[in-house]
Amino acid sequence: MGRKHPKPKLAVWKFASCDGCQLSILDCEDELLDIAGAVEIAYFPEATRAVVKGPYDISLVEGSVTTPHDAERIHKIRRASTVLITIGACATTGGIQALRNFTEVADYVRAVYPTPQYIETLSKSTPITDHVFVDFELRGCPINKLLLLELISAYLNGRKPVVPEYALCLECKRLGNTCVMVAHGAPCMGPVTQAGCGALCPSYNRPCYGCFGPKRTPNTGSLAEWWRHHRDMSEEELVRAFRGFNAWSEAFRRASEAHEQTTMK
């Protein structure tokens, strides 16, 4: 068995982000040698200064697009890549920095920088998929390294990756956790959030705060309605619940904007 063709070339790119998802790759520790054995790590400045020229078979892209320069750069990366996978909340939905999208970014630039004219930035933080075609989006803030390994294994072996798109609740209940929303009254985002993290927060009796972004067909309206009536959550609190690491995902953005409009009435 085993593959006879040369090892696929892997590149890891950084855009506006905290580097946490790239660190998740280095976090693989025990599996890191297996990864290096299965693919050629051709471009990964976070890990090594050695650079192998493109094109690349797999590009992992971390971070969101926030500058005109990056909006150009992502196209070059796309052209140099056979498969482009975005990793993490920034790259897939714009990240926490997409909170700027709900405000005037010029105000912040004036408030923060002594010489604002040096700052060239876009008015919005946007996901990679707004700019180029993306083959697969891996969610999470940060990503789950086990899902990244699964994704690379699936790619190398020509099979479909087993990455869930359903609600966190399935993962949580399979683990045998109690429901922190029903049993503790915690405002858990699990029912509208995509699984994949391994139900980290509920396993420690903490409510999910949605760092994997919305599941498919999320019913944010019903969840918010329940919180409003049974937890006395205010409209401001509801805005904040949906305006986290995936604030600019379509489902959470619509939800937070709806509650924001209610507060303005």
Next chain:
Amino acid sequence: MADASDSQSNPPVDPAPSGPDGERKLLRLPDLDRLIGLLRARGFRVIGPTVRDATIMLGDIESAAQLPSGWAERVEAGFYRVERRDDAACFAHRTSPESAKRHLFPPAQKLWRADGSEDHPQPVVEDRSTAPRLAFLGLHACDLAAIAVQDKVFMGGAYVDHVYATHRRGALIIAVQCTSSAPTCFCDSMGTGPHLDGGCDLGMTELIEGGEPVYVVHTGSEEGAQLLAGLAPPPASHAQVVAAEQLVAEAAAHQKRRMQTEGIKDLFYQNYENPRWEEVARRCLTCANCTMVCPTCFCANIEDGTDLSGRLAERRRRWDSCYTLDFSYIHGGSVRYSPMSRYRQWLTHKLATWIDQFGTSGCVGCGRCIVWCPVGIDLTEEVAALRMSARAS
């Protein structure tokens, strides 16, 4: 079950002893501790109720001290809190999110693995024959009804599920009759409880005498009788036997929720397009919690995995749910894309098509799906609304 004969509805109060040994015995809490010790000495893994994370869960029990003595729960639709009782009752809980399902049909199972570096790779099936026998302590009548349903699903046809069958055939069950009902219970109207009607090795009814629990015990099998004999218990008094049955009858009488099961198949088959489905879909989160806590829901997904090298492959089975889009994914997309179609699928299968498929309802009236729905959707309310709406149209 819903469409079964009248014999499964609760029989009248009957103080006459039943079971092979013909006489009811009395156990006290120290006896339960000895019973647990006896089971463990015989190699059983004892599973019983215990407080974990402010919830009465089913877990591994090593002594009676781990039982939820003095704890019960307050529940409503979408609401659960553990609370202190003013007595030392150990089996006052009604609606744990856990059931025997987790242990008989584990949420994640490796089915086989194969090593491609060998000359002729063969799938290696995990050996379950050496797993310890399970002894369930404190299951309720609805739990036993749920096991009977899953027996039909996994062992009733030509293809027996070996994972379930291995755990099930070795299982020993010490059940408890409910002496009170939660507001979400409706086993009485489903004909599945709270009176125990076979299906267990030992059956107990908890009485509180001077703040301390005592147990009126009857035997349901030869193995149960042997176990009980090992404890050399005294007989229960006639007054205790009568009191126990009286409490169970009251528990049935006090149930607030009911499911009207008459003609329920036709109700569903004639109401695929009822507007009520859209109404409930506006509230349904399609989060799958109801199917996770349901003691009869049996859907699972088969997943194939490899390691990075591609030499090791394995096939896994994990609990899945009809609420996920992947569940009905076929070439081109998901058959049940709308949340409305997914809720309708679950409830129609549970209460109607299940009867065609397995000869029994898929619902045992435990009310878990009502309590553990994060937004408190109540299937008894949905069925009643469907009836109202069907009558009006």
